[in-house]
Amino acid sequence: MSEPTPLLEVTGLRKSFRVARNKAGRNRLTALDGVDLRLGRGETLGLVGESGCGKSTLARVLLMLERPDEGTVRYDGVDPFALKGKELLAWRRRVQMVFQDPFASLNARMTAADLIGEPWRTHRDLVPDPRKREARVRELLDLVGLRAGDAHRYPNEFSGGQRQRIGIARALALEPDLIVCDEPVSALDLSVQAQVLNLLADLQQRLGVSYVFISHDLSVVRHVADRVSVMYLGKIIEHGPTEDVFDRPLHPYTAALMSAAPALEPDGTAGGGDRILLSGELPSPLDPPSGCRFRTRCWQAADRCATESPDPYGRGEEAPDRHEGRCHYPLSLSPIGA
Amino acid sequence: MNPLPSTATAEPDARTAEPALAVEHLSVDVHTASGTVRAVHDVSFSVHKGRTLALLGESGCGKSMTALSIVGLLEPVAEVVGGSVKAGGTDVLTLSRRARRKLAGPVLSIVFQDALAALNPVQPVGRQLGEPFRIHHGLSRREAREKAIELMRIVGIPEPRARARSYPHQFSGGMRQRLLIAMAVALAPDVLLADEPTTALDVTVQAQIMRLLRDLRAERDMAVVLITHDLAVVAEHADDVVIMYAGNVVETGPVREVFAKPRHPYTKGLLDSVPERAEKGKPLPAVGGSPPELSAVPPGCVFQARCPLARERCADERPRLTATGPARAAACHFSEELTSV
Numbered sequence: 127m128s129e130p131t132p133l134l135e136v137t138g139l140r141k142s143f144r145v146a147r148n149k150a151g152r153n154r155l156t157a158l159d160g161v162d163l164r165l166g167r168g169e170t171l172g173l174v175g176e177s178g179c180g181k182s183t184l185a186r187v188l189l190m191l192e193r194p195d196e197g198t199v200r201y202d203g204v205d206p207f208a209l210k211g212k213e214l215l216a217w218r219r220r221v222q223m224v225f226q227d228p229f230a231s232l233n234a235r236m237t238a239a240d241l242i243g244e245p246w247r248t249h250r251d252l253v254p255d256p257r258k259r260e261a262r263v264r265e266l267l268d269l270v271g272l273r274a275g276d277a278h279r280y281p282n283e284f285s286g287g288q289r290q291r292i293g294i295a296r297a298l299a300l301e302p303d304l305i306v307c308d309e310p311v312s313a314l315d316l317s318v319q320a321q322v323l324n325l326l327a328d329l330q331q332r333l334g335v336s337y338v339f340i341s342h343d344l345s346v347v348r349h350v351a352d353r354v355s356v357m358y359l360g361k362i363i364e365h366g367p368t369e370d371v372f373d374r375p376l377h378p379y380t381a382a383l384m385s386a387a388p389a390l391e392p393d394g395t396a397g398g399g400d401r402i403l404l405s406g407e408l409p410s411p412l413d414p415p416s417g418c419r420f421r422t423r424c425w426q427a428a429d430r431c432a433t434e435s436p437d438p439y440g441r442g443e444e445a446p447d448r449h450e451g452r453c454h455y456p457l458s459l460s461p462i463g464a
Numbered sequence: 465m466n467p468l469p470s471t472a473t474a475e476p477d478a479r480t481a482e483p484a485l486a487v488e489h490l491s492v493d494v495h496t497a498s499g500t501v502r503a504v505h506d507v508s509f510s511v512h513k514g515r516t517l518a519l520l521g522e523s524g525c526g527k528s529m530t531a532l533s534i535v536g537l538l539e540p541v542a543e544v545v546g547g548s549v550k551a552g553g554t555d556v557l558t559l560s561r562r563a564r565r566k567l568a569g570p571v572l573s574i575v576f577q578d579a580l581a582a583l584n585p586v587q588p589v590g591r592q593l594g595e596p597f598r599i600h601h602g603l604s605r606r607e608a609r610e611k612a613i614e615l616m617r618i619v620g621i622p623e624p625r626a627r628a629r630s631y632p633h634q635f636s637g638g639m640r641q642r643l644l645i646a647m648a649v650a651l652a653p654d655v656l657l658a659d660e661p662t663t664a665l666d667v668t669v670q671a672q673i674m675r676l677l678r679d680l681r682a683e684r685d686m687a688v689v690l691i692t693h694d695l696a697v698v699a700e701h702a703d704d705v706v707i708m709y710a711g712n713v714v715e716t717g718p719v720r721e722v723f724a725k726p727r728h729p730y731t732k733g734l735l736d737s738v739p740e741r742a743e744k745g746k747p748l749p750a751v752g753g754s755p756p757e758l759s760a761v762p763p764g765c766v767f768q769a770r771c772p773l774a775r776e777r778c779a780d781e782r783p784r785l786t787a788t789g790p791a792r793a794a795a796c797h798f799s800e801e802l803t804s805v
Contacts, residue, residue, distance in 0.1 A: 315523055315755075316695070316737050317750065318750075318754055320736075320748035321751075321752070324748055342666065345696075345739045349739035349748070382668060386667045387696075388670075389696050389740055390695050390696040390699050390738050393723075394699065394735065395720060397740070404668045407636050
């Protein structure tokens with residue numbers, strides 16, 4: 127079966143930054159070190175990793191806010207970094223973002239209607255008739271579960287969950303194909319978080335939009351993502367269909383991450399069983415370990431791990447349903463704890 | 465691993481003994497420009513040595529305000545207007561400021577969420593950690609320094625002697641949280657309050673910190689009050705739970721029982737909202753709406769506007785916290801209707 131062109135295909139992405147020299151005299155921070163991603167239409171890709179792993183740099187590259195040093199990004203087969211002028215503007219419309227902090231990301235001096243309609247000032251051909259804009263704002267408010275009467279209220283009159291709905295409406299105003307959601311619910315209370323997750327799922331079904339969903343909360347990612355990529359120090363160390371990755375992780379880091387996350391079983395008891403407790407913390411991305419980057423915290427690291435960077439080990443279907451992990455000694459096929 | 469006798473033998477003992485901390489009918493008002501609001505209303509709970517009680521709730525529910533009232537660190541705009549807080553044999557609310565400060569460290573102690581804000585940025589950490597010993601035990605600078613280094617070793621900071629000279633910004637988030645915990649347990653308090661101690665940390669570091677708190681609790685036989693919004697953390701680390709909503713306790717009891725069979729619709733709503741427990745691809749059973757502003761808490765039940773069981777009586781009459789089983793209580797007129805999940 128020949129595969130249709132994916133909405134988003136990223137290969138071999140590298141990005142480093144110059145920073146102040148550390149004690150060892152290093153000043154190159156490698157944020158992304160050979161990242162591959164693939165995302166189909168109407169799908170959700172979960173991106174998981176701890177702070178400093180490169181998730182946000184990756185998001186910035188996907189939004190074209192950063193130009194990669196190496197590697198390619200293709201949307202519908204087109205490299206956005208090669209576009210100029212009108213074509214570039216048209217491309218930008220198709221990729222939008224929902225931010226983490228609904229308090230910081232909305233201008234306090236603009237009404238909900240202004241905020242939602244603001245993107246049309248740049249993308250003029252989308253709703254060219256100013257008279258139609260008001261109606262369209264109302265549609266968008268309705269779409270995200272706010273009332274038409276909310277259009278003329280200011281951000282401080284809304285709760286955190288409602289503000290995040292405004293942020294989502296603002297992203298949807300440009301009818302994007304892809305929305306990069308950077309920790310979209312982590313600032314929200316649990317009871318409100320569920321409402322926003324439901325809204326995102328509902329919008330995906332109705333509009334066919336794709337999400338790159340960045341989160342540190344594994345239970346959220348498990349619920350929303352079709353596929354998941356796990357990042358560690360600038361590399362994707364495991365990737366695959368969500369259930370496979372969660373139930374049968376290949377990489378020890380993935381297993382440790384899942385095991386460290388507090389879990390709640392349906393009977394109200396704590397899940398997880400025996401913890402894999404990692405010692406130490408993330409090494410500095412200025413001075414990453416040789417060979418496998420995880421070896422300094424890995425309980426099964428051997429000599430080989432210090433010298434050779436592991437190639438992906440895969441199992442299961444061919445891409446995109448293939449489950450791959452970069453480890454010399456991938457974990458067995460049995461679920462953790464069994 | 466655990467040097468204490470198993471909880472099975474420790475438990476009956478702990479229940480009969482005097483609690484390490486007993487909060488009774490605590491109420492706190494906050495005076496704002498637009499009037500006075502009740503942030504904590506008639507909150508009662510107690511914790512025994514060697515046990516962990518979780519204060520669970522969403523932002524603005526009054527859980528942090530409760531903790532700050534206990535340790536006497538309320539902002540000037542907030543005021544305790546009723547109730548008592550018994551620790552170390554006395555009602556600390558009746559003590560003078562000076563007498564209260566004597567209790568800070570040996571009796572009551574608190575770990576905050578934001579370690580960077582809680583540590584002094586212009587003092588080496590060894591000096592800060594030694595301070596409690598100098599103030600309370602009158603140790604010399606050198607003696608206090610040795611104590612500080614010992615504490616740093618206990619909480620798992622590598623090369624403590626060398627690191628004692630470093631400043632807070634030279635530590636990672638996880639290490640800073642360890643320093644804060646070290647300072648809080650320095651004088652072996654009877655009661656340790658921990659206000660969202662791991663919220664700002666990555667999950668692998670969070671697991672390390674929670675393990676540290678658990679080990680310290682066991683070794684030092686402390687009572688721990690864990691203030692959190694995270695249900696999974698409560699399920700794993702707490703023995704008992706007090707669930708707060710809009711300044712009021714809505715349900716309380718042993719964690720296992722409350723989470724297995726919640727008797728307040730808010731508890732049930734929270735548990736149902738956990739993505740882990742939901743079926744993938746199906747909408748999460750969310751609680752609609754959001755918590756009321758404290759200035760607009762309705763008369764009657766505080767949860768009525770979001771409650772699937774709400775009816776007329778809930779608007780007129782605020783439900784009292786009523787026993788729903790041994791050691792359990794819920795504030796709901798219709799809690800019998802929630803017998804199964």
